[in-house]
Amino acid sequence: MIGIYLxxxxxxxHCVEKLVHLLDERAKCVPLESPQVIxxxxxxxMVILGYPTQFSNAPxxxxxxxxxxxxxxxxxxVxxxxxxxxxxxxxxxxxxxILKKYGAKILGGLQIKMPDSVCDSKLLKKDTEVNRQIVKDADRRIEQVADQIRKGKYPQDGLSFIAHIKGLLGQRLWFYYKTVGYTDKLKIxxxxxxxxxxxxxxxxxxxxxxxxxxxSKKRCTMCYRCISLCPQKAITLLGNEVKEQCRYEKYE
Incomplete structure (x- = not known):
C-alpha cells in the first residue's frame, strides 16, 4: 500500500497519512509532486489517492x-x-x-470535511475551536473507515450516480472554467x-x-500552499486580500 496526495x-x-498508517504503519505516503512518486x-x-475538492472537482x-x-x-x-x-x-x-478508463479498480471513496483552506475569502471561515472540533470529527471518521476497510468494507462516498448529479449541478457546471486547466490568476x-x-x-x-x-507563470493548480505560507501575505488567487492563512497545524 502507498498513499499519494496533493x-x-x-x-x-493529514487525512491520507492517518488512514494509511492505521491500515499499515509501515506504508509510505508521498506528495504527488515527489520525484519518487512514479x-x-x-x-x-493498492493506492490511497487524496486531494482537496475544488468546485466539486478534482484539482x-x-x-x-x-x-x-x-x-x-x-x-x-485505488x-x-x-x-x-x-x-x-x-x-x-x-x-x-478517469482511473477506471486506465484499468484501475476503484475500491471506494471517502469525502471528509476539514477546515476551509481558501485564505483570501471570508466564506466558510470558523474560529479556531470550531476548526479543532472539525479535525477531531474527521479523525474519528477516518478511524471508523479504517476499521471498515480492515473488515473488507469500503465506503463509497461520491461514487454514485446521485453524487455525480449533485456535484455536476451543485458547482461543477457553474465553475467549470475555473478547473478546466491550470490557472494564470495567481496575484503577487x-x-x-x-x-x-x-x-x-x-x-x-x-x-x-x-x-x-x-x-507567477500560468500553471497554478489552486492548492493555496503559497498563499497559506507567505510571510508577507503577498499572494492571492480568488480574492484580493488574505483574510486568514489556513494551515492544518493551527488546529492540531
Missing part, C-alpha cells in the same frame, strides 16, 4: 497526473479520498472515473520581499524570483 494547507496530507507507485498494488493537477501516467494504473486498486470545506458532490468520483503584490518560500513550496514549479520579486 495537499496545499496540510488537510489532505517509482513508488510501480511497486504497490486539474491530479487529473493531469492520472492521464500523463496512464500506463501505471492498470489493475491498481481508494480515493477528498477533503472539502463544505460540499463535494462527487469529488472522489471525478478522479475515479508589491508586499513580496523575494524570500523564495513560495518558489520552494509550489508543487507545480509555477513561481520564480525575478529582480527580488516572486513572479
Amino acid at each position: 495537499s496545499g494547507t496540510g488537510n489532505t496530507k 517509482d513508488l507507485l510501480k511497486k504497490h498494488d 486539474f493537477m491530479v487529473r493531469d497526473f492520472i492521464k500523463k501516467n496512464s500506463f501505471i494504473w492498470d489493475r491498481k486498486k 481508494f480515493c479520498v477528498n477533503t472539502m470545506g463544505l460540499f463535494s458532490g462527487d469529488g472522489t468520483g471525478c478522479s475515479a472515473r 503584490s508589491d508586499a513580496c520581499v523575494g524570500c523564495g518560500l513560495c518558489v520552494k513550496e509550489c508543487p507545480m514549479g509555477n513561481i520564480q524570483i525575478k529582480d527580488h520579486h516572486a513572479v
